[in-house]
Amino acid sequence: MSFASSHLCGRFLKHKVKSCCSSSSSGETTTLQKTRFWNKCSVLKAPRQQKQRSALGSECVVVAAKKRGGLLVTNYALAENGVIDARELSVNTDPKQWTSVESSAVQKAGFVKPEKFTKDFSKPMSIPREGIEAAINVMESGRVFRYCATSAETSEVAQAEEQFAEMVGQKYAIGVNSCSSAIFIAMLATGVEQGDRVLTNGFTFTALPSCILRIGCEPVLVECTDNFTMDLDDLDKKAGESGAKVLLMSHMRGKVCDMDRVVAICEKHGMKLIEDCAHGCGVRYKGRQLGYHGVVTAYSTQSDKVINSGEGGFITTDDDDIAARCLYMSGCYERRYNKHARMPPQELCEKYMLTMPNLSSRMNEVTAAMMRPLIANLYSERLPKYMERWVLITSVIDLMAGDYINVPTSGENVEDVGDHLNFTLKNVTEEENAKFREITTELGVNLGWFTSSVNARFHKNWEKYGTPKYDLPQTDKVLEYSYDMKMPPDFETDDFQHIGHVISYAVNKAKGLC
Numbered sequence: 085m086s087f088a089s090s091h092l093c094g095r096f097l098k099h100k101v102k103s104c105c106s107s108s109s110s111g112e113t114t115t116l117q118k119t120r121f122w123n124k125c126s127v128l129k130a131p132r133q134q135k136q137r138s139a140l141g142s143e144c145v146v147v148a149a150k151k152r153g154g155l156l157v158t159n160y161a162l163a164e165n166g167v168i169d170a171r172e173l174s175v176n177t178d179p180k181q182w183t184s185v186e187s188s189a190v191q192k193a194g195f196v197k198p199e200k201f202t203k204d205f206s207k208p209m210s211i212p213r214e215g216i217e218a219a220i221n222v223m224e225s226g227r228v229f230r231y232c233a234t235s236a237e238t239s240e241v242a243q244a245e246e247q248f249a250e251m252v253g254q255k256y257a258i259g260v261n262s263c264s265s266a267i268f269i270a271m272l273a274t275g276v277e278q279g280d281r282v283l284t285n286g287f288t289f290t291a292l293p294s295c296i297l298r299i300g301c302e303p304v305l306v307e308c309t310d311n312f313t314m315d316l317d318d319l320d321k322k323a324g325e326s327g328a329k330v331l332l333m334s335h336m337r338g339k340v341c342d343m344d345r346v347v348a349i350c351e352k353h354g355m356k357l358i359e360d361c362a363h364g365c366g367v368r369y370k371g372r373q374l375g376y377h378g379v380v381t382a383y384s385t386q387s388d389k390v391i392n393s394g395e396g397g398f399i400t401t402d403d404d405d406i407a408a409r410c411l412y413m414s415g416c417y418e419r420r421y422n423k424h425a426r427m428p429p430q431e432l433c434e435k436y437m438l439t440m441p442n443l444s445s446r447m448n449e450v451t452a453a454m455m456r457p458l459i460a461n462l463y464s465e466r467l468p469k470y471m472e473r474w475v476l477i478t479s480v481i482d483l484m485a486g487d488y489i490n491v492p493t494s495g496e497n498v499e500d501v502g503d504h505l506n507f508t509l510k511n512v513t514e515e516e517n518a519k520f521r522e523i524t525t526e527l528g529v530n531l532g533w534f535t536s537s538v539n540a541r542f543h544k545n546w547e548k549y550g551t552p553k554y555d556l557p558q559t560d561k562v563l564e565y566s567y568d569m570k571m572p573p574d575f576e577t578d579d580f581q582h583i584g585h586v587i588s589y590a591v592n593k594a595k596g597l598c
């Protein structure tokens with residue numbers, strides 16, 4: 085099944101599962117709490133036919149336990165005064181296969197305390213063996229600096245640029261040492277000058293206002309919506325008021341707004357669009373890799389992103405002139421442009437050779453060598469897996485605690501990646517919000533809280549280094565109840581059942597429901 089269809093299918097199913105459960109769910113929590121027929125579960129995975137037979141049970145009581153990191157529920161058919169039949173079932177990691185009894189069981193397990201989750205969230209994806217060997221070859225050759233390669237064909241960076249440009253469907257990709265460098269160079273290449281105002285997201289990573297300030301410009305912050313995207317009404321208003329010539333738009337956590345409207349707003353106000361796709365690598369908009377609406381786009385390959393090279397990034401564009409400027413600013417000098425597989429027209433390279441400053445932000449050969457297999461297998465192998473796990477965890481959360489947790493989603497033109505879980509608590513007080521964090525931490529799931537005093541994505545924390553103070557009540561309201569969690573690629577799929585259980589139980593417990 086393709087990435088797109090599995091994702092859509094998962095979303096559709098999530099909705100279906102929810103509606104089939106809701107008809108039988110009213111009052112069951114109370115039954116659950118009163119009867120207390122908790123029992124120990126075995127750790128065996130029930131065969132399929134046993135699951136089918138369990139559908140005979142008239143009522144379910146659920147015990148949650150750990151089954152190799154997953155969620156095991158036991159389904160009991162109840163008589164008035166006790167258990168008359170008991171069958172065990174373990175819930176499949178594919179929510180599409182859940183029967184209505186299983187869905188109901190998952191829903192109830194959200195009120196039962198899960199075991200502590202003990203795996204380490206901080207471990208990034210491993211570098212494939214092929215990448216490790218290629219990196220060793222580079223080191224043995226000593227040709228670590230990209231322009232020490234004898235040609236574009238033998239340069240790992242030039243080949244990674246070729247591969248990346250191919251993957252995103254753009255004419256040029258220029259390898260750099262970080263996405264921050266990519267953004268900085270992209271802004272200079274589009275003509276941003278000291279003293280300009282630059283519009284950007286009020287909810288993004290600190291790198292964006294930092295890059296804007298680095299050029300001596302003023303960041304103008306735009307409100308965000310419940311779905312973590314830029315509020316386009318506020319953008320239109322602030323574009324008119326600020327007179328900004330550039331919009332630096334970040335697709336935070338891969339959530340994407342109506343890009344056709346963004347382009348229309350930019351045209352209306354005579355603004356150039358630069359896209360920050362640090363979280364947008366692999367995200368598709370209208371069937372194409374996101375990042376093609378702007379004149380120039382920035383990507384990150386830092387370890388928290390879907391391509392891990394420690395540090396790194398790319399600048400992509402279809403524009404020859406911008407490509408030539410970026411090439412020289414990134415650190416190409418003299419006539420080294422001929423070491424690029426995708427070389428801008430020679431006359432432009434000659435023109436910018438002596439007129440662009442050199443910011444020495446090049447990608448090196450070891451970085452490119454280790455990431456090339458991860459570029460090659462992103463779409464074919466890794467995206468479907470990210471999405472499968474995202475569908476699983478959001479289905480669990482939706483069933484167990486859907487009344488208190490909202491998962492932001494992109495519009496119908498967007499195919500997400502699902503490498504992070506983001507959600508917002510709803511119908512909770514400030515105290516319940518704090519209690520929720522305490523319980524998740526105690527149960528081994530450390531979540532990023534966007535309004536913590538150290539969070540690098542919270543605009544109030546940027547004021548401390550000089551970003552102007554902005555009143556963003558809408559953004560503050562969303563972020564105060566919103567959380568961030570990386571979904572480590574090396575975890576097992578059923579770990580995400582367990583984590584979803586912890587998150588759901590924590591909010592149910594904070595609400596005093598169990």
Ligand SMILES: Cc1ncc(COP(=O)(O)O)c(C=O)c1O
Pocket residue numbers: 262263264265288289291292334336337360362363383384385386396397
């Ligand atoms: C939204 C966003 N943009 C830009 C960056 C900067 O990326 P880099 O660390 O590669 O400079 C980050 C880093 O995490 C980010 O989250």
